[in-house]
Structures are given as C-alpha cells and as structure tokens.
Amino acid sequence: MYDVVIIGAGVVGGMIARKMAEYKLKICILEKDSDVAMGATKANSAIVHGGFDAKAGSLKALLNKRGSDMMEDICRELGVRYRRNGSLVLGYSDEDKKTLEGIMENGIKNGIEGLEIIGRERIKELEPNISDSVEWALYASTGAIVCPYGLAEAAIGNAMDNGVELKLNHSVRKIKKLENKFEICVDNEKSILAKTVINAAGIYSDEVAGMAGDTSFDVHPRKGEYILLDREAGDVVSHTLFTVPTKMGKGILVSPTVHGNLILGPTAVDGEDKENRKTEREGFDKIIAESARMVKNIPLNLTITSFCGLRSVGSTGDFIINMPMRGFVNVAGIESPGLSASPAIAEYVVELLENNGFKFAKRDDFNPYRESVEKFSEMTEEEKNQLIKKDPSYGKIVCRCENVTEGEILKAIRTNPKATTLDGVKRRTRAQMGRCQGGFCSPYIMELISKELGIPIEKVKKSSNEAYILSGRTKEDVHNA
Amino acid sequence: MRNVDLVIIGGGPAGMCAAVSAYNAGVENILILERDSHLGGILQQCIHNGFGLHRYKEELTGPEYAFRCEAELRKLPVEVQCNTMVTDISPEKMITAMSSERGIEKIGAKAIILAMGCRERSKGALNIPGTRPSGIFSAGTAQKYVNMMGYMPGKNVVILGSGDIGLIMARRMTLEGARVHAVCEVMPYSGGLARNIQQCLNDFDIPLYLSHTVTEIHGEHRIEGVTISEVDEKMKPIQGTERFIECDTLLLSVGLIPENELSRSAGLNLDSVTKGCFVDQNRETEIEGVFACGNVLHVHDLADFVSEEGEIAGESAALYIRNELKKSMHVPVVTDGKIRYSVPQIVTDNTKNIRLYYRAGAVFSDVKVNVLADGVVVNSVKKKKLVPGEMQYIELKANSVSENTAEIKVCIDKE
Structure with missing residues (x-):
C-alpha cells in the first residue's frame, strides 16, 4: 500500500511528487501515457507569467505569484532552463x-x-x-520563460531519485473508497491501494474525481x-x-x-x-x-x-484544489497560469493535507538536486574535452541541427524518468527538434534506443505503443504477394 | 591547435573531388573533415543506377560512384578524418571540430572548401493541419531505413512532392513490397528529372497528381490517411476537391536546402534563391580563401556536376594558396526571373570560358537562352524545353566581358 498515489505525470503531478518526496512517504505516480509530460505540459506557451492578470483574490493569482517567485531557484536545483x-x-x-x-x-x-x-x-x-x-x-x-516538459521531467526524475515510483501506461479505471484507504483499479494490473490520492489528471481530472464519487466540477x-x-x-x-x-x-x-x-x-x-x-x-x-x-x-x-495542446478549463473559472473526501485531493482546472503556479500548487496541496490533520514527517536525506541531461551543451570547452576523454560518446554529435551528442542521448535513456521512445529522447535532449526534424538522426537514435533497451529496432516507437516507426523487414511482402 | 593548408568540410562527391583536384594542383597538406563514419555522403544510400553518365560515361549506382571518387582520393596522401563534426568556422578561417577521438580541436586553415551538402525540407515547414502521428518521413530518411538498414517504414504509401528522391522512393518502396497510392505535387509540373518520372512512376503505374497537395493528416498514433486537395494557381487548396486516401506512411520530397549553418557562422551572406553562398567563377565566396561547391552551394540534380564543381573549387583553392588566383573585375551575374538563378553570381576574371549554371523558374518550350553583357548578346542557345527540375548551363566565352562591364544577365527570349 502506498501512502500517496498521484494520478497524472504532468508538471503539476510531478511537482507534487517532488514536494511530497521530502517526507517519509511511500509514493507512486500513475500515468496513462507512455511517458511523462504528455498532456498540456508538453504543448503550452512555456511562460512563467508575471502574475499581474489573474483576478485579484483568486487561487490563480495567489499561486501564480508564489510559483513565479519560487521558479528560478527550483530550476537551478533541477538543472532546468529558465x-x-x-x-x-x-x-x-x-x-x-x-x-x-x-x-x-x-x-x-x-x-x-x-x-x-x-x-x-x-x-x-x-x-x-x-x-x-x-x-x-x-x-x-x-x-x-522555462522549458515546461523539461521541468516536469526533472521534477519527476528528482522525485524518482528520492524513491518515488513511476508507473507508465497505467490508466486509472475505477477508484473505490474503502475505510481509510482507496483502491485504484488500473488497466492490465491488479489494483493499487493508497491512503491518499492526488488527482492531477489534467484534462481527465473531472473523470477521475467522478470515479471517486465527486461530481462537483467539470473540465473541458x-x-x-x-x-x-x-x-x-x-x-x-x-x-x-x-x-x-x-x-x-x-x-x-x-x-x-x-x-x-x-x-x-x-x-x-x-x-x-x-x-x-x-x-x-x-x-x-x-x-x-x-x-x-x-x-x-x-x-x-x-x-x-x-x-x-489542450488546456484544462475548469467549470469554476479558478484552479480547483480541494479535498472532497478525506484523503482524496483534486488538483484540477489547472489552465494558465498552471505552469507558473506548479511549484506553489505542490506546496499548497501539502498545506491542505496538513491543515486537515495529515501529519507528514520530513526525511533528512532528501536530495533536491538533479543533473541536467542537457548539461554538456552548457559546459566550457575544457570541461567538454575532459568529459569526452572520460566518455568518448560525448564527442560524437548525433543531431547536427541542435548539436546533441550520443552521450546526452544515452544519458536520457539511462536517467530517471528514462526515455524509451523517439519523442522521449527528443524532449529530453532536443535531438530531432531542429530544422531537419530528425531526418538525419532519427535512424541512429532508433539504434541507440534499441541497443540500450535490448529490443529489436522495429519495436522502437515514436511515442505511444501504437505509434510504430518501422513496419518490418524489406521484401517481406514481396514473397507474400 | 593544428595548421593545415586546405581543410575541406564534407566528404561527399564535392569534397572528395575537390581534394583530388587540389592535390593535383599542388596542395600537399589537405584535411577532409567528415561527420559520418564513412566517405561518400548521401550517395551511399542511393543504390539506384543513373549516376556518372556524364563523368564516367557509364551508368553507376550511388555507392559505385562514391567508390570511384574515393578510390581516386585514397591513392593520394590526403588526410581524412571521419566521425568529426565541424561546429564553427571563424571569418579568420579558424575551424572548431569535435570528435570522440580528438575531442574539441581548433584547426587553422590557409583555405577552406565548404562541401557540407544539403538536407531535406521537413514537414514542419509545410504547416500541414491535422494530427502528429508516426509514419511521416522525409523521403531520404525512408531511403536510409530501406537501403541501409533493411527495414520498411510502412506498406501503404502516399508521397508528397515529386522531387527526385521522392520519385526514386516511389519505385524503391514498390519493389520492396509496399503499395504507393499517389504522388502529389503542388506545382503544375514535377520538380524531378523527366527520366525519373518515366522510370519510377509511369513504369509502375503510380499516379502523379499535379497541382495537388496534402491538406490534412489523419491518425492518432500512426498515420491512417491523408486528405489531398487540388490547388489553384496561387497554390491555395480548392474547396470541394478534397479526397481521402488511406495510408500508413507519408513520404515527403518537398525540396532540398543547402546546409549553410557553418557558412553563416563564418559571416557569409546567403543568396535568398539558391540558399547558398555568393561565389565567383572560382567558387570563391565573399571571404577570400573560402570556397563552396556541390549541394551546399546550390542543389544539383546530378552528382556529375557536383564533382565538377568540387574540382573547380579544389583547383581554385590551390591557386589561392599559391597566391595565383586571378581577379581582374567584379561583374555581377543576374537573371530575369524566368531563369530563377545562375551560379556563379559574380565574375571576377574572364580570361577563360566560364559555365554559367542556371535553373528555369517554370516550364518553357522552344526558347532561346541568352547571355547578355550590358544588354548585348554574347552567347545564345536554343532550348526545346526547359524545366525547373533540370539544371542547365550556358558558356560565358573567354573575353566576353571586361572590367568595364556593369552586368551579365542570363535570360530567356521567345524564339
């Protein structure tokens, strides 16, 4: 049984996971997609808003300012560009x-x-x-400005480095309220028990709330x-x-x-x-x-x-962060300025729980730092040369448009949350994100993923499991025809 | 830091032929920097035949053509460094290169030849509405999967754009067991060679839809189909002409763009039409001692002309290093718009014949192509047909222009 299950591995779920990892808690993130940051987090304006336009007195206004004040330090800790x-x-x-x-x-x-x-x-x-x-x-x-999916990846990676579990391809189907705990039914696996559930399911957060019996809001x-x-x-x-x-x-x-x-x-x-x-x-x-x-x-x-991208527009006009039943927290309707507010939302959720009698003990071994996958590009020439000597894969440029090396790509495949798809590598390293859009480097990245994960190259996907790249060997159908 | 007489960036046909001709013209200290693990550039994946008809009077495959260039090169003591990416060139001809073996290194050069080739235009530049599924490839990427790696990118194919790689891939995919349902070309004519239309489409009953484009991409995960529409003369889709074609693969062959990021880092300006540097008849750019040739200068249809241009650049670099490069004038070469561009764009010496390479902007029949020096016809050639997909050249004969000439013009006249 988990102390906390967070549903949704976007920037909000990720920030909450990282915040809660500061405490002595057994935490798991459930994500329906094949990677983190696949919803609104990967397709938004990438802005940390100044905080002037959210209506004074709203939760949006409060958390926008607070989040924007926190953002620079958090990005420094997590190695995220800001x-x-x-x-x-x-x-x-x-x-x-x-x-x-x-x-x-x-x-x-x-x-x-x-x-x-x-x-x-x-x-x-x-x-x-x-x-x-x-x-x-x-x-x-x-x-x-900030890299939104970079922020989510780093927050989740950092949370994982601090012991949080991430379960991808886990779509939540049912939530049963039991005494002092919840039973969460997911696709393809036995159900998961949690003392506390945080609903950070983005565009589907109204449906997840509905599964637990809370129908007080809609998200469109x-x-x-x-x-x-x-x-x-x-x-x-x-x-x-x-x-x-x-x-x-x-x-x-x-x-x-x-x-x-x-x-x-x-x-x-x-x-x-x-x-x-x-x-x-x-x-x-x-x-x-x-x-x-x-x-x-x-x-x-x-x-x-x-x-x-699809913004999650809540039916109340403001962020919906509440606890409709003990142990079940909605974090819904997080449209703009959600990215800006995300670090503050995480703190707010912990405060909400603590104000309702939950007691969390801080751990003393929490490590707030994460080394960026992109760190190589920010190094001096001398530092780069030292690293290339130690690990020659950093001397090999794979993506020539964005100058991404093999070393960075391997690091993205090996570092939490691990990239397993072409798009996953793209978001973590920028390889394929330049002007040729992967024309030159995607075959080579496929080979790297295939080798690292120990899977045949035709099993490497663009993003979801159905998004295959290669349909098979050449001439297969010539003989069949 | 190393110092080298001549650094050639790129080891495709342009770079290899430039090295051979530079060596033969007396440059001994030559270094080729190649980003791939082998020489030959994109030719290595072009396993179809049709290469070398002009240069070798034979019909070779791409790898065979590359091998011939490499064999000539390997006889000479030219240093080749593969797996090396040049990341910067300074206007002072200082090169920064990176490789696993040598890390980041600075290389000073007396002369540089730019031979980085070109890349394919990507889907992004087209802004096709719809979803973003897998199964959309540039034709060259698909060619790499099929020819180099032995994998199929899909089985039911639509091709957007009728550039040569797209046409070649229509045939290749068919031969490998896929079905190619349509080739759509937004222009009223194909951008590919006439022989490729015949041998790659017509011979396989693959329909070519001119003045058509893809107006929507369907499919959540893997592409499931495309909507194609007819376009008007302004290339805007005509409402009511939409048609859905089911497919699992969309290949794009929508143009090639010279890879001039390094040229720009050196401070060179680019021609807005060719997307390459401005050069004179020696293929010297606006920076003395920096030369450009092959597809990085302007996109060619035939490797033969790429090689030839490499040779011009190599020989010129040798003369430059010996301080023997002649410049007696500065006459710009312009075109009339019907001719889209010509290379070189500047003539700095006319003691020898100069080939002016040009490309038509549309299809023309029974016309004369003229070279004018300040309005006076100095050469004229009759052409039965001119198409944008086929580069041509016309001679500027020796001593046709002088330092007093204000302008050379390549233009089309009705016969």
Whole structure:
C-alpha cells in the first residue's frame, strides 16, 4: 500500500511528487501515457507569467505569484532552463491603454512588483522589431520563460531519485473508497491501494474525481495551436509579447523559448473531445495574422513545426484544489497560469493535507538536486574535452541541427524518468527538434534506443505503443504477394 | 591547435573531388573533415543506377560512384578524418571540430572548401493541419531505413512532392513490397528529372497528381490517411476537391536546402534563391580563401556536376594558396526571373570560358537562352524545353566581358 498515489505525470503531478518526496512517504505516480509530460505540459506557451492578470483574490493569482517567485531557484536545483526575460502586453489604442492600466492595477493588488506602462519609444528600444501600430505596453519585469516538459521531467526524475515510483501506461479505471484507504483499479494490473490520492489528471481530472464519487466540477478542453520557428529566428524578440487579453485567454503571444526558438500562439478553441489535438488551417491563419500585428517580418519560412495542446478549463473559472473526501485531493482546472503556479500548487496541496490533520514527517536525506541531461551543451570547452576523454560518446554529435551528442542521448535513456521512445529522447535532449526534424538522426537514435533497451529496432516507437516507426523487414511482402 | 593548408568540410562527391583536384594542383597538406563514419555522403544510400553518365560515361549506382571518387582520393596522401563534426568556422578561417577521438580541436586553415551538402525540407515547414502521428518521413530518411538498414517504414504509401528522391522512393518502396497510392505535387509540373518520372512512376503505374497537395493528416498514433486537395494557381487548396486516401506512411520530397549553418557562422551572406553562398567563377565566396561547391552551394540534380564543381573549387583553392588566383573585375551575374538563378553570381576574371549554371523558374518550350553583357548578346542557345527540375548551363566565352562591364544577365527570349 502506498501512502500517496498521484494520478497524472504532468508538471503539476510531478511537482507534487517532488514536494511530497521530502517526507517519509511511500509514493507512486500513475500515468496513462507512455511517458511523462504528455498532456498540456508538453504543448503550452512555456511562460512563467508575471502574475499581474489573474483576478485579484483568486487561487490563480495567489499561486501564480508564489510559483513565479519560487521558479528560478527550483530550476537551478533541477538543472532546468529558465530565463527571466520580462514580458510586454501590447496595446494599439488609448482604449487599450486604459485596459492595460486596469491590468496593472490588478497586478499591484496581486503583489506583483516591477510593473510599468510604457510608450512607443521605450517599446521600440526594448523590441526593435515591434510593429508600428503598437502604441502602449504594460511591461512586467518578472515575466520569464522555462522549458515546461523539461521541468516536469526533472521534477519527476528528482522525485524518482528520492524513491518515488513511476508507473507508465497505467490508466486509472475505477477508484473505490474503502475505510481509510482507496483502491485504484488500473488497466492490465491488479489494483493499487493508497491512503491518499492526488488527482492531477489534467484534462481527465473531472473523470477521475467522478470515479471517486465527486461530481462537483467539470473540465473541458480548450485547444491551443502553436507554430515553432527555428533558432535562427529566436532573436526576433527578446521579451514575451502578449496582446490585450480577451475572456478566452491571454491571446496570441510571440516569445523566445529558453532554447532560443521563437514560439507563436496559442489559439483558443473550446471543444468537447479530450483527444482532439488536430491543428487546423484557420488556426495557423489566425496565429500568423495576429503575430504579424505585433511584430514585423516574422520569418515564417523558418517554421520547424506546429502543434496543438489542450488546456484544462475548469467549470469554476479558478484552479480547483480541494479535498472532497478525506484523503482524496483534486488538483484540477489547472489552465494558465498552471505552469507558473506548479511549484506553489505542490506546496499548497501539502498545506491542505496538513491543515486537515495529515501529519507528514520530513526525511533528512532528501536530495533536491538533479543533473541536467542537457548539461554538456552548457559546459566550457575544457570541461567538454575532459568529459569526452572520460566518455568518448560525448564527442560524437548525433543531431547536427541542435548539436546533441550520443552521450546526452544515452544519458536520457539511462536517467530517471528514462526515455524509451523517439519523442522521449527528443524532449529530453532536443535531438530531432531542429530544422531537419530528425531526418538525419532519427535512424541512429532508433539504434541507440534499441541497443540500450535490448529490443529489436522495429519495436522502437515514436511515442505511444501504437505509434510504430518501422513496419518490418524489406521484401517481406514481396514473397507474400 | 593544428595548421593545415586546405581543410575541406564534407566528404561527399564535392569534397572528395575537390581534394583530388587540389592535390593535383599542388596542395600537399589537405584535411577532409567528415561527420559520418564513412566517405561518400548521401550517395551511399542511393543504390539506384543513373549516376556518372556524364563523368564516367557509364551508368553507376550511388555507392559505385562514391567508390570511384574515393578510390581516386585514397591513392593520394590526403588526410581524412571521419566521425568529426565541424561546429564553427571563424571569418579568420579558424575551424572548431569535435570528435570522440580528438575531442574539441581548433584547426587553422590557409583555405577552406565548404562541401557540407544539403538536407531535406521537413514537414514542419509545410504547416500541414491535422494530427502528429508516426509514419511521416522525409523521403531520404525512408531511403536510409530501406537501403541501409533493411527495414520498411510502412506498406501503404502516399508521397508528397515529386522531387527526385521522392520519385526514386516511389519505385524503391514498390519493389520492396509496399503499395504507393499517389504522388502529389503542388506545382503544375514535377520538380524531378523527366527520366525519373518515366522510370519510377509511369513504369509502375503510380499516379502523379499535379497541382495537388496534402491538406490534412489523419491518425492518432500512426498515420491512417491523408486528405489531398487540388490547388489553384496561387497554390491555395480548392474547396470541394478534397479526397481521402488511406495510408500508413507519408513520404515527403518537398525540396532540398543547402546546409549553410557553418557558412553563416563564418559571416557569409546567403543568396535568398539558391540558399547558398555568393561565389565567383572560382567558387570563391565573399571571404577570400573560402570556397563552396556541390549541394551546399546550390542543389544539383546530378552528382556529375557536383564533382565538377568540387574540382573547380579544389583547383581554385590551390591557386589561392599559391597566391595565383586571378581577379581582374567584379561583374555581377543576374537573371530575369524566368531563369530563377545562375551560379556563379559574380565574375571576377574572364580570361577563360566560364559555365554559367542556371535553373528555369517554370516550364518553357522552344526558347532561346541568352547571355547578355550590358544588354548585348554574347552567347545564345536554343532550348526545346526547359524545366525547373533540370539544371542547365550556358558558356560565358573567354573575353566576353571586361572590367568595364556593369552586368551579365542570363535570360530567356521567345524564339
């Protein structure tokens, strides 16, 4: 029996796992997908929000500020890329200026420092490529960018290094409330017992709550499509640029990423289908039109990929973090600013449990540090040479677009949470994430995964078990025909 | 730090032929840096025939062609360092390279030849709506799985783009037991060689849909099908022409892009049409002593012309090292738009004949291709047919231009 079972291995579940690993608890994370960070965590704007726009007094506002204050230290401990680049909310008219002033006032109420309304000249100085129609901006010095799936992977990896178990491909089917414990039924395995259940199931958190008998809220998916440009375009802007928000969200943003790419998006389309991650032509057109309104000459010919994420929009309008029955905690409706708030959400969950009489004892051997898989790229030349001498696989570049070495790829396959698929290697190392999108290196990475895991190469998958890459040997069907 | 007279980056046909000609022209201290584990570049996976018709007057496979180049090279004391990735070139011709064996090292060069080749355009650049399943490959990646590793990427195939690799893979996949249901080309003409259309599609009854593109990708995990649509003359999909084709594999053959990240790190500007450096007839770039040849300079259709360009660059590098490279003028070569580009883009000496390589921007029939020097025709060739998929050349004869010439123009006139 586990003390704690966390359902969902996204950034929220991961942060909670890491936080709870500080205590003397037997913890397990259940994840329905074949890897961690497969939901909203891998497809969002990668922004640590300044915290000025969430409605004053809401849980979103409280946890956004608290999380954003914690983020830099946590990223340092976990070896995750983070950059405080500041953000600008752009306005095009005097009416927009009034809206910006309202947002600033709200931000001040939220306790956010470093907010300022600036005019065109200052904006031009900060962002030379800004469009000529931009008149005003709310500047937030606390805005930052982070690698969201990197953060989730590192948090879960660190939790695992501290003893937390991760069970992938474990889809929760039923939850039975027994006396002082829960019985969790999963696919393909006998049921799991837990004293405490944390529901961090993202887009499915309403269904997981329903399994335990709590039907007090709904979550619906809101599609967000993105376009990602090559690193060559990464310096088009240096701050994160938003437009004046609407009730559907913060609108289209234009931002550098921590890896130096340029990201455009998201759209905001409400839907019902929790698996519909299709991008659509209209979405691309909207992103392109709106980003062009913000920034001049975005080099769209440097597009390397486009994708769609599903935000979990809760029916209450705020984060839903509660304990509907003793020992069962919902962490639901974690839409934006969920990534920013995630470290604070983890603390809040522990506080919620402690305030309700749960007593957790801290362990004295918790190690908060994790070495980044990407560490090689940040080393000096001398350090790199020493490492190559020790381990020659670091001298071999596999992904030539992003300069990722064999050593880093092997480390991603060997380090918690271990990469087992092409996409898993991609998210952990950036190999295949550059301009050729794996054209040159994916066959070689397949060989590395196959060798490391001891499986035939045709069993190496892109992501899920059904996402096979190779259908078999050549000429198999010639003889059959 | 090492010092070498000539460093050649890339050991494909361009780099190997450049090394041989540089050595024969008197450069003794030559180093080839190759990122792969063997020489030959992409030719090693091109196991089909049709290589070397111009150069060797024989029909060779890609590996055979590469082997011939390598055999010539291996007779010479040219140092070849494989498994080595160049990560930076400075404008002062200082090279940073990395390998398991030698770690990160700096190599100073008197001259550099860029011969890094090209890569395939990826799906990302196309922004095709839909899902992101497995089973979408660039044609060259599929070629590697099939020809080098012996695995099939799938059994029911649609190919987007009719570039040569796509056409070759249509035939290859068919021969290996797959069914190729369609080749879609967004342009009203194919981007591949006429012989490949005949031998790879027509001979196997594989339909080619011109002015068609893939407008949606279906399938949650593995690709399950594509929607294809006809496009108008602005290449916008025409509503109502959508058609679903079931498939488990989508191959992309939608263009090749010269790999010029290193050229850019050296501070070189790129031609927006060729996506390669600006060069003169010696294949010298805007930085003295840095030369470029092969697919890194502009995408070729035939390895024969790649080799030839490598030889020009190798010989020029030898002259440069001896300080004998002649430059008596600086005349830009421009085109009329019907001709998309020509290489070289600059003429700095005209004491010898110079071949101006060019590519048409559309299909033209019964036309004259003219070379003008300040508006005066200095050479003219009749062409029955010009297609974008086939590179051509026209001579700029010796002494056609002088240092007073303002502009050379390659253009198309109706016959």
